[in-house]
Amino acid sequence: MNQPNIKGGEKGAWISIFAYLFLSATKLLIGHIGDSDALWADGLNNSTDIVASIAILIGLRISQKPPDHNHRYGHYRAETIASLLAAFIMVAVGLQVIFATVGNMFGDNATKPDLLTAWTAIASAIIMYIVYRYNLSLSRKVNSSALYAASQDNRSDALVSIGAFIGIIGAQFGIYWLDPLAGLIVGLIICKTAWGIFKESTLSLTDAFDEERLQKIKQEIKTFPEVKIVPDIKGRALGNQSVLDVTIKVDPNLTVIQSHDITVRIEKKLANEYGILYTHIHIEPYIN
Numbered sequence: 001m002n003q004p005n006i007k008g009g010e011k012g013a014w015i016s017i018f019a020y021l022f023l024s025a026t027k028l029l030i031g032h033i034g035d036s037d038a039l040w041a042d043g044l045n046n047s048t049d050i051v052a053s054i055a056i057l058i059g060l061r062i063s064q065k066p067p068d069h070n071h072r073y074g075h076y077r078a079e080t081i082a083s084l085l086a087a088f089i090m091v092a093v094g095l096q097v098i099f100a101t102v103g104n105m106f107g108d109n110a111t112k113p114d115l116l117t118a119w120t121a122i123a124s125a126i127i128m129y130i131v132y133r134y135n136l137s138l139s140r141k142v143n144s145s146a147l148y149a150a151s152q153d154n155r156s157d158a159l160v161s162i163g164a165f166i167g168i169i170g171a172q173f174g175i176y177w178l179d180p181l182a183g184l185i186v187g188l189i190i191c192k193t194a195w196g197i198f199k200e201s202t203l204s205l206t207d208a209f210d211e212e213r214l215q216k217i218k219q220e221i222k223t224f225p226e227v228k229i230v231p232d233i234k235g236r237a238l239g240n241q242s243v244l245d246v247t248i249k250v251d252p253n254l255t256v257i258q259s260h261d262i263t264v265r266i267e268k269k270l271a272n273e274y275g276i277l278y279t280h281i282h283i284e285p286y287i288n
Contacts, residue, residue: 012135012147013057016154019131020050023124034114036171038164038182039121041097045160045190048090049153052197055082056150063239073278076239080204087198094190101183113179118168125161128154156193160186209235209242217244217274226250226262228286241277244270252285259283 027043030036059079067074132154139147167182218233232247246266250259263281270276 010057010060012138012150013053013060015131015134016053016150017050017057019127020046020053023127024050027120027124030117030120034117034120036113036117036164036168037101037180038167038186039113039117041101041183041186042121042124042161042164044093044097045186046157048086048093048190048194049157051089052083052086052153053150055079055086056147058082059239073238073243074241076241076277077205079239080201080237083197084201084205087194087201090194090197091191094187094194097187097190098184101180101187112171112174112176113168115168115172118165118172121161121165121168125158125165128158128161132158153193156189160189204237204239207236209237213274217270217276220269220273221246221248221266224262224266226254226258227266231284238277242275243277244279245282246279247282247284249284249286252287 024043024046027039027046031038031040031043056079059082062078062082063074063076065071065075065078132151135147135151135154139151163185164182167179170178170182214233214235217235218230221227221230221233228249228251230246230248232245234245236243248262248266250262254262263283266281267276267279270279
């Protein structure tokens, strides 16, 4: 990732952080005053999003540190580790929301939320949709998968706020349990989002790699006329970057210089078309 991409990604992360800071504080305050479980839960949801956005920002910065004697491949996995920590915080908040709203659903303290909480929820949905569209466009422009993931979180937050709005409006018509039900759904969404982040992070940290993508790359390598067969290919992720270990078999009569030129051309092709950070190619002689 080059420097302009880093700055672009950081800009999107900062916008998310400021939006979540404002919205979480507003929702928690108005949700408490207006007695809305749904809006209060939505505010807690946004507070976890602050952590996630900060994790992305920190990860983007640390991952750009140059390699050192302890990190020969660089610091690309810093973003993955930060996302994993954010997932644990999110699930803790999600469970807190679930337990609190379940108690209100089956308790005798059902109340009608103030209508101001409904307008706060719908205004929040509009703001988050705007942030979602901005970060989605920016993620495509700077080619940042982390920022793309953040944009999807922005979109889910807009949908959560719409759900809170529906729950609050339902309570205005005497369906009092609809407001805590909306809060319960928000809690479940928080846990689901946390699980998605946790799953993606652990896959990356355990060197998982998309098999379909790996096979496409293998077929690409086979298009080089000097490559007879590709007996082995492995891939792993370093944060948002990918590295490959490839074994190819070539004519045993090729010189060292000729074999080296083949590897250079393959590396450039994979870097330009597949965004591979580093490809280690082992050459073996092809014998019929």
